[in-house]
Amino acid sequence: MRLPPLKAIRAFEAVSRHGSILGAAGELGVVRGAVRQQIAILEAHFGEKLFEHDGRRLVATAKATKFARAATSAFAILHRASMEFEAGGHDRIRLGVPSAFAIWWLMPRLANMQATLGDVEVDIVPMTVVEPLSLRPEFDAVIMGGEYRPADGITAVKFMEDEFGPVATPDLAATIAGDPLRMADVTALISRSAPSLWSEWFSESGTVPVTFRRKQEFEDLLLALGAARSGLGVALAPRASIEDDLQRNILVAPYGFIRRPAGYSLSCRTADAKRPSFMALRDWLLGSAN
Numbered sequence: 001m002r003l004p005p006l007k008a009i010r011a012f013e014a015v016s017r018h019g020s021i022l023g024a025a026g027e028l029g030v031v032r033g034a035v036r037q038q039i040a041i042l043e044a045h046f047g048e049k050l051f052e053h054d055g056r057r058l059v060a061t062a063k064a065t066k067f068a069r070a071a072t073s074a075f076a077i078l079h080r081a082s083m084e085f086e087a088g089g090h091d092r093i094r095l096g097v098p099s100a101f102a103i104w105w106l107m108p109r110l111a112n113m114q115a116t117l118g119d120v121e122v123d124i125v126p127m128t129v130v131e132p133l134s135l136r137p138e139f140d141a142v143i144m145g146g147e148y149r150p151a152d153g154i155t156a157v158k159f160m161e162d163e164f165g166p167v168a169t170p171d172l173a174a175t176i177a178g179d180p181l182r183m184a185d186v187t188a189l190i191s192r193s194a195p196s197l198w199s200e201w202f203s204e205s206g207t208v209p210v211t212f213r214r215k216q217e218f219e220d221l222l223l224a225l226g227a228a229r230s231g232l233g234v235a236l237a238p239r240a241s242i243e244d245d246l247q248r249n250i251l252v253a254p255y256g257f258i259r260r261p262a263g264y265s266l267s268c269r270t271a272d273a274k275r276p277s278f279m280a281l282r283d284w285l286l287g288s289a290n
Contacts, residue, residue, distance in 0.1 A: 004045040009071050011038035012050060016068035017135050019057040069134075073153055076137040076269060091277045092121040096133075096142035098193075099126040100221040100241040101264070106143075108244070109288055116284050120277040128220040129193050133267050141268040141278065145238060146260070156267040157282055160289035163239040163257035164201060167246075169231045173254040176234070180207050180255060187233030188212040191221040197236045205258045225251075240264070264289075 014024035015035065025032045043050050050064040060068050097106055102124055106113075113122065125139065133142045134151040150156040166183065168176070176182040188198065202209045216233065218224040225242065228235040229250055237251075238260075245251040266285055272278050 004042055005038075008038040008042040008045070010075070011035045012042050012064075013068055013071040013075060015039065015051070015058055016060045016064070017072070017137075019059065021058070069152055072134060072137055073269065073271075076140075077271075079137060080140055091119060092123060092140075093277055093281060094123045094125060094138065094140045095281075096125050096127045096130075096136055096139040098130045098143065098145055098221070098241075099128055100225060101143065101145065101238070102126045103222065104241045104244060112288070113284055117277070117280050120280055122281065133269070140272065141266060141281070143264055143266055145264050146262050150267055153270050154267050155270045155273040156265045157286075158263055158265045159282070159285040160240065161259060161261055161263035163259050164197070164237060165205075165239070165253045165255055165257040166201070166234045167225075167237050167242060167251040167253050168228055168234040170249060170252050172231055172234065173252045177254040181210060183210045183234055184213055186212075187214045187216055189224040189227050189233045189235040190215055190217045191219075191224045191235075192217055193220045201236055201258070204260070205255075207255075 011024060011028065011034075014027050015021060018024050018027065021032045021035050021039075025035045028035065039050065048063075049061065051058040051060055053059075103126070106124065110124075127142070130144065131142075132144065132151065133139060133154055136142060144156070145162065166180075167173075168186070172186065176186060190198065199209070201207070214233075216227065218227065221235075221237065221241065224235045225237055225245075227233065228237075229245070239246070239253075239257050242251055246253070266282055268278050
């Protein structure tokens with residue numbers, strides 16, 4: 001059986017990840033009609049429909065889902081091979097990392113990491129919106145925070161537990177210390193990249209949920225924490241991302257932190273898990289977190 005057209009597979013794989021024609025068109029830099037045309041070509045090739053509607057999303061059928069996973073893996077392999085070819089055989093890992101974690105935990109340890117990994121080059125890419133590796137074929141590996149169940153073909157290794165809790169400047173924290181209900185009178189600073197973090201903290205800490213009189217949203221945790229440092233309000237933060245602020249007394253945690261066993265994990269494609277460069281990165285993360 002002849003292979004289907006590569007352009008059609010590319011469009012199909014993008015639609016599968018985004019769940020929409022519009023999202024795929026934006027990624028591929030084409031109009032929606034061009035994506036629809038490629039999907040029609042692929043459906044004609046296989047002789048069956050590839051997507052079903054689930055509300056406003058397009059969801060691949062059970063058979064098509066398996067093909068989509070294979071296509072994602074194949075494109076990732078091609079992308080990595082292309083990067084390695086351009087690098088002249090130099091070992092390079094393109095690593096997606098949550099923005100706040102990258103700046104406050106990973107970057108201060110960068111020199112040590114590079115010295116340990118030697119000739120392995122790690123290209124650190126901050127992620128405003130943290131997505132699993134299965135949705136980010138341009139990355140070789142990603143660091144995920146919180147509960148994460150890897151998809152088929154992805155291997156994940158937890159390297160660090162974490163704690164999280166509300167943080168504010170010392171002056172603001174003094175006005176709400178002792179009773180979480182006092183937070184109702186201050187501004188809740190919310191990261192759109194982790195919109196459920198507050199509800200998770202209330203649930204996991206056993207604290208009665210607070211109805212904030214004012215909320216202000218930011219695109220990512222970096223901005224929310226920047227606002228907290230200015231004294232604008234109270235933000236919810238993973239301890240690993242603000243350790244330096246805590247030590248310098250720029251931010252304090254009026255109710256302490258609660259442990260999140262899920263912590264942080266490094267995920268890569270299973271085919272890469274035994275490569276020396278990925279094993280070296282994994283071992284460095286495990287050693288640095290302890």
